Amino acid sequence: MNKIYLDNAATSKDKAEVVKKAILNYYDNIGCSPGRGGYEDSLKAGRLIIESRNTIADFFNVDDLKQIIFTHNVTYALNIGIKGILKKGDHVITSTMEHNSVLRPLNRLKKDGIIDVDYIKCDQE
Template identity: 45%
Template structure:
């Protein structure tokens, strides 16, 4: 039996259903969904559309067109932060944030976004009152 304890980079082992779905996708959806009107391209586009609909249902939103797929969390974080924050905006973060959050916030700070960092306790906890105080302008 394999015991795997490093799930921060990926999830392993995956459920059998994931392996089957990926195998099916590799064998079925062999075309770029946005580059043609042929059957394989349309099937790929339909699969992505269905995945968007499923995700929208899961998070209880009516607008599946607002669901965006990214290559991973770092890209998603960058898309959200750079897409939402503008010069003059204020964002509150903590000293415990991952580098994938801190680096884009640092870049945005150079562009005029105010970044307020709430320090964590020695044990890693961030007291709610500190966050509330940082959110008060």
């Protein structure tokens, strides 16, 4: 029986070989934080981030690398996006099946009187 993993929103458990190799290469050959010093491995880590930003910018046709940010996780990224895009008077329509990482910031903005939110109820179909 094939195993199907459906919790990728929390953790991408099954990694592609190229991802495993890249992570292993980082731990074996760099293994430190970027921007923490001027030594060779720290500079390598910094270059890796710049290369990653360039790759993402090319893929999404982004002109300014400052528009590419990395966050701790998707919940944090969604909070930045939701709170950064929505403004006073906006109206959001979403489903009752959204993840807490979407519903909580929406509910907070609604409670604070910044936005209006309508929830579409979902059923089995």
